[in-house]
Amino acid sequence: MRFPNSGLFHYCKNLGENIVADSTDGLDAPLTMYVPSTAATAFERSSIRTIVETAWHKVWKPFLLDCRVWHAPFQSGRMVPNRKLFRHISTVLTIHDLNALHEDKPEEEQLRSVRHVQKMIDQSDVVVCISEFTRKDVETHCNLGRTRLKVIPNGINPLAAPRASVLTYKPERPFLFGIGYVNRKKNFHTLVELLHRLEGWEVVISGRLDEPEYIASIQEEIERLGLTDRFHLTGPVSEEEKSWYLHHCTAFVHPSLAEGFGLPVLEAMSAGKPVFLSDKTSLPEIGGDAAFYFRNFKPDYMAEVLHDGLEKFNTNQMESVVKSHANSFSWGRTADAYARIYKSLL
Incomplete structure (x- = not known):
């Protein structure tokens, strides 16, 4: 959420606010958003708890001790708990795309991108793809093993009033x-x-x-x-x-x-x-x-x-x-x- 006008920013903001507001299943555990300092006030609903990223979190994240489910919202990130240290945490990974395969990039760059995604998958319990096209890419180029795979399309962002x-x-x-x-x-x-x-x-x-x-x-x-x-x-x-x-x-x-x-x-x-x-x-x-x-x-x-x-x-x-x-x-x-x-x- 470092870039307020990006698609990933709106994905995180809309998903967080709608889970709190509209989820018919509800959640028995409180929802907490881990955000960069630039997004400290991004969520408008007071019921959404936020933890703001700090430099010392690179060494230790004490809030992981109480975490039960961690959602990594983007496949190119690195924010996934270490399974060996935090065995009590289940991880959900959202894969938006494997676009490196479709951008005419050098083969080594494509392979490096897929290797990183595979590493993220290996640390996850559930993988969510945002489109059927992305699902097919993941199934073709990655090894899911026992990781569950779901397709959940994004919603539509409500437009601001034009000015x-x-x-x-x-x-x-x-x-x-x-x-x-x-x-x-x-x-x-x-x-x-x-x-x-x-x-x-x-x-x-x-x-x-x-x-x-x-x-x-x-x-x-x-x-x-x-x-x-x-x-x-x-x-x-x-x-x-x-x-x-x-x-x-x-x-x-x-x-x-x-x-x-x-x-x-x-x-x-x-x-x-x-x-x-x-x-x-x-x-x-x-x-x-x-x-x-x-x-x-x-x-x-x-x-x-x-x-x-x-x-x-x-x-x-x-x-x-x-x-x-x-x-x-x-x-x-x-x-x-x-x-x-x-x-x-x-």
Whole structure:
């Protein structure tokens, strides 16, 4: 939870608050969140106890003596109790993705990533995958042994009230919106050539500028094509800004090459917007029949998919369809499923 605008932050926050508020199974043991100092006040409900991480916790975590179930919320972390020292603790591990396998990374980097995930699995009693696609990846590339495997989809984040007064940039034309870490995996550079084929449009991409060389290559292409007044990288934005962009864009675009889930897709649908996604990894599972898909990233083809998709969306009045699809993902149901797992381990 170190980065307040990240998907992992919202995953932890929504799961914690909904287990306390809405879990129909309930829990006989108190829920405690172990958080970094930056997230000390992240949870709004007074019933959620928090323990703030400190430097000396690297040496000793006394609260583990009373812990019965430990939930490691991310497969790339290292916060798993030592089984030999804490035999009384059962561990739940959530695996969001094995994206290293789908990002055209060197083989050694892929193997290193899978080895780390395997080490986490070996220390866990239950593994939860957030999508069927991730489950298939885990079953194919990891050894589960006797560890139980479950699939529990994420819920949808409630959008903040949109506020134009806080905008980093306010578009002056119809615009496409995308959000996420701006890196090669997200594939946002394909939208530059797409925009070059769309007269009178803008593209706004928000999110952490993650890879300097990749950012520089996008900016060079923007300048080469004369799109500096129409293609905008805002950097990170507040929840209010994100909500404004989602409510006012003409369409949401997400050409990502690798996703374990894709929460922004559902957020855009909850605002009643058409979404245009790559057909890679988990995105067809999350978008379903309510989304439109880029089967390749040739700019003329992408422009055709966008044109035809917008026409179909407007002709068939699909706003209610995408909202209904988004609302089928519920943090309440997600929290109930996790609560049942916790309770089974107590």
